[in-house]
Amino acid sequence: MPDSSTLPVDAILTRLGVEGPVSTDLQGLRKVYRAWCLSVPFDNSVKVQTLTQDPNAAMPILDPAEFFESWLRKGTGGTCWAHGNALYSFLKA
Numbered sequence: 001m002p003d004s005s006t007l008p009v010d011a012i013l014t015r016l017g018v019e020g021p022v023s024t025d026l027q028g029l030r031k032v033y034r035a036w037c038l039s040v041p042f043d044n045s046v047k048v049q050t051l052t053q054d055p056n057a058a059m060p061i062l063d064p065a066e067f068f069e070s071w072l073r074k075g076t077g078g079t080c081w082a083h084g085n086a087l088y089s090f091l092k093a
Helices: 009-016 026-039 045-053 064-074 080-092
Strands: none
Touching: 009 026, 009 064, 026 080, 064 080
16 A cells, blocks of 8 residues: 655645645545646656656556656656555545
């Protein structure tokens, strides 16, 4: 299970455009998920770049900390597994 204790929660909320603290009820979840869908791209650019450089490389940014580091610095997103791991860890944090 991904470790959520090291995620920069405040920076993520700021980048999502969500003012914290966020309630832990359905309304809070809807608020965060809407911001997520509008702010975090669903793309395979990091995956394509990685596999182009090394076809045997491990799948990139599956680790939530790496996902958020890349998103916060470069604005990149990921595919379904990367999004799922990152969103789960963020919500847990």
